[in-house]
Amino acid sequence: MAGKPKTKTPSSKVKGKDKRNSSVLPTVLLFLAPVALAALAALYLDVPSRLFLKEELHDLEILRDRTIFNVADLEGRGKGLIAKRKIEQGELILTEKPLLLVQTESSKDYLITTYNNWTQPQKTAYITLSYIIPEGDNIPNPPNTPEDVVKIMDAVVRNNAVVLKSGWLGVFPRMTRMNHACAGGFNAMYHWRETNGRVDEGELRVYAMRDIQKGEELLTTYIDPRKSRDDRRKHLKSAYGFDCACKLCSLPDEESKKSDERLIEMKAVYKRFTRWMDGHINGIEAIELIHRYWALSIEEGFWNERGQMAEEAAYVAAAHSDEEAAREWSQLAYHWSSIEWGSDGERAIKV
Numbered sequence: 001m002a003g004k005p006k007t008k009t010p011s012s013k014v015k016g017k018d019k020r021n022s023s024v025l026p027t028v029l030l031f032l033a034p035v036a037l038a039a040l041a042a043l044y045l046d047v048p049s050r051l052f053l054k055e056e057l058h059d060l061e062i063l064r065d066r067t068i069f070n071v072a073d074l075e076g077r078g079k080g081l082i083a084k085r086k087i088e089q090g091e092l093i094l095t096e097k098p099l100l101l102v103q104t105e106s107s108k109d110y111l112i113t114t115y116n117n118w119t120q121p122q123k124t125a126y127i128t129l130s131y132i133i134p135e136g137d138n139i140p141n142p143p144n145t146p147e148d149v150v151k152i153m154d155a156v157v158r159n160n161a162v163v164l165k166s167g168w169l170g171v172f173p174r175m176t177r178m179n180h181a182c183a184g185g186f187n188a189m190y191h192w193r194e195t196n197g198r199v200d201e202g203e204l205r206v207y208a209m210r211d212i213q214k215g216e217e218l219l220t221t222y223i224d225p226r227k228s229r230d231d232r233r234k235h236l237k238s239a240y241g242f243d244c245a246c247k248l249c250s251l252p253d254e255e256s257k258k259s260d261e262r263l264i265e266m267k268a269v270y271k272r273f274t275r276w277m278d279g280h281i282n283g284i285e286a287i288e289l290i291h292r293y294w295a296l297s298i299e300e301g302f303w304n305e306r307g308q309m310a311e312e313a314a315y316v317a318a319a320h321s322d323e324e325a326a327r328e329w330s331q332l333a334y335h336w337s338s339i340e341w342g343s344d345g346e347r348a349i350k351v
Helices: 025-044 108-117 120-127 146-160 229-240 253-278 283-300 306-319 323-341 346-350
Strands: 069-074 078-083 092-096 100-103 162-165 168-171 188-195 198-208 217-220
Touching (some): 100 108, 100 146, 108 146, 146 168, 188 217, 229 253, 283 306, 306 346
Antiparallel strands (some): 069 078, 078 217, 092 198, 100 168, 162 168
């Protein structure tokens, strides 16, 4: 949040009668208004005042972004987001509507028409995102022909799109600048939130899973991280074209092996827990499995899904008429769901 000006504001009290010419004052104010707005923006938003005069943005929410993080060039890793100040756990980092909203069966004509209808800043924001060029192919950037447009639109979707719901994908140029880290390494999570059940009225929200210090990189995860290092790296290389060197993947082999064992056990524990739903295990074992999963997540530094696990534990307790345990698990579920999804999110409200 922007701080208050350090200079003391003048007193609101004035002495004597105002003898200014009232007909001149509106003209002076109209002349000064643009300058005043730019100055205030520079003071409170910490952005250059020239921004309001020269720079055209594809999304005005970028002005809010600049009070929270910077987009920086990272050696050997392209661009990334660096915290400009301390970001509190559970804080909403950014909201973003999709620049491109597509269905899996969207036509080439739709992609061409969408691209041609964009402003130049929107086109630039899209085509400067990372993408993988098929071997033996060449994609001019910027595209010169309708065929080139389809190729680059498709390539960016394949490398950057977020699955919003069944059959729908979205591309978010601001969020996409967040780099990947595996379990224990990422510090933020994104979720899609719709309005009135309409995908065209939804937005992506990114929340801080833990405190993020000034100068620290904002990281999310692109995949289900509950896999071994080898499996994670193969998936990331195939889908996104990079060799993961995150904190977890860079561990010495012995430590990495222990981490792999914890992550694989977490997945197996949860799979076993789901057997309670169809009556194959009893409530006591189900709660024990939740406790085991929780302990492993703490040891691994796996921050997300705690709200979901606590919610399911509350459901088990309630089903066995243990009101006290159900209440305690529900409180825990609300706490962690509020961090990951926002206190006004559907999951937190449901709890």
